[in-house]
Amino acid sequence: MAADGTLLTSTDHHYREGLAEFSLGPGFFRPESRPARDLSVLLARHQKARATQPLRWLDLMAGCGIRALRWGLEALGSDAAETELWINDGDPDRLPLIQSNVQALGCSTRLSAEAADLLLYRSILQRQRFDFIDLDAFGASGSLIQPVLQALRFEGLLFLASTDGRSPTGHDRVGAIRSLGAAARVHPASWEMALRQQIGLVARQAWLLGHGVQPLFSFSEGRTFRLALRLLRQIPAGDEKKLGLVARCERCGAQRVQPLLKLSGWPACHCLEGQGRWSISGPLWIGPLQEEPLLQQLIADAQDLGLQQISPVTLRLLRRLQADPGDCPTVWPTDELASRLGGGGPPALGRLVQALHAEGYRASASGVMPAQVRTDAELPQLLQICTSLRGEGI
Structure with a gap:
């Protein structure tokens, strides 16, 4: 990044992150997104350590290939056998750069330059399921959620990003109806409401397939909204109660939560003489945002890897999320x-x-x-x- 905070775009700039040293090539790159890349590595490493079968990981929108490169160097290390990295970017002009960056990896790699939806649907038809999909999308990623879920193996991991902040935070209500199928209203906890809107969308898409999802962690810095989830073969009992509505009175500040399953009339807020009015958002996820045992394990893994591989910012983020399960919206x-x-x-x-x-x-x-x-x-x-x-x- 330049001193003025602009993105790195030099075609010959080399960059080091974790154990990876690579060329950025043309296009954009955000060094400040490192915590997300660190967490992607930690998730992959966590899955690899517990795997009982060969794994296939997909970096769906690879850019310069940094995630897959770090997966190979830091999540697999010397134990790269029976793990395939599928690295895709929709721009075919970026393939030579990606190939150059990942050529030293000792694991099986597969490079492609396809539109994300075409790759996913082809994988579904050919029954090529993935154990981990990292989808770092521009704008809203709603159109890809259904094929991504179908392309995941059960117990597979999805790390999903969206840069559409206006719709789920209530600043583009029409956009929220279109992209999320939900009403989004302005709220002081806007980042959280955006994350809950997006988890709710993923959960509804999984339920359509008869499957469940388990949120693992959720966070944002206000620009990008990131979710990690596990796909479950069956919908856990009672999960339908975790989809609901959140109401807030703009006048007195009162808040109420109701699950859709038991939706009834809204009680009065704390305003005098009925002066208040509820501003209602949803449907959205009203269950926990974080999986505390997993975060505790990721913190231990991060400490084992050391600050050369996992940045102090990422470790602080993990500790902050681990201390707050997000079980109350x-x-x-x-x-x-x-x-x-x-x-x-x-x-x-x-x-x-x-x-x-x-x-x-x-x-x-x-x-x-x-x-x-x-x-x-x-x-x-x-x-x-x-x-x-x-x-x-x-």
């Missing part, structure tokens, strides 16, 4: 809480979480957006606890 920014108390500084987030626990509520610092508290406490009780902390000078 009602989230409040601490700045909003301070504002509703009439100004003054926001409550200390860690102390607020402790105080909520002491009162018997679920609570955690949001791992998705900074300075936000996740809790099942109602807003009046939450504000009361904030007032008590303020009185204690905390």
Whole structure:
């Protein structure tokens, strides 16, 4: 990246990341997306360590081939037998660059330059299933979700990215209806709402096939929204209750959640004399966002690999996600809480979480957006606890 923050585009620029040294070639490249690439390596390494059959991994939109190169060097290492890396990019002019970058890998590689949907549908017809698909898409990736799920083996992993932030965050409501089949409204926890909208879409597409999905981790930096999920052969009992609606009153800040399966009338918010009005988003995923045991294992793996391979930023991200399962979709920014108390500084987030626990509520610092508290406490009780902390000078 240049000093002014622009993307690296030099045709002869060489770059090192993890154990990989390669040429970027023409086109774009974002060094700040390294945490996503680190996590892709960790997921692949985790799967390889537990594999009992030959594996096939697909980098569907490869760019310069950095993900597949790091898979081969860091996830497989010397144990590359019986693992095939399929590396695809829709631009055939990039194939020589990709081939040059990955030629030293000791595992089986297959390079292609096909439109993503054609590759997936051909793989489905030829029954060539993948154990891991990394889909780092531009814009919305909704049109590819159905073929991606059909091309995955059961228990296979999907690492999905979308750069469409306007639709799922409520800034393009028509776009959300078209791409997500859902109503998206502006919300203070906008990144989380976007992730839940997208998990909900993937879950509905999997259910159409009679299969389930298990979210493994979900995160965003506000530009790109990333999900890791496992495809399950069967829909887990009760998962239908994890699809629902989230409502928020713009006036008083109250929030409510209802599963679609038990949808009924919305109760009154906390405004006086019926002055409030619910702003409703969904259907979206209202279940957990993170799989804590997996994240704990990925943290251990990252520590084993060391900072040469996994960046400190990635390790901090993993720890933040591991500490917040995302099991409750009602989230409040601490700045909003301070504002509703009439100004003054926001409550200390860690102390607020402790105080909520002491009162018997679920609570955690949001791992998705900074300075936000996740809790099942109602807003009046939450504000009361904030007032008590303020009185204690905390």
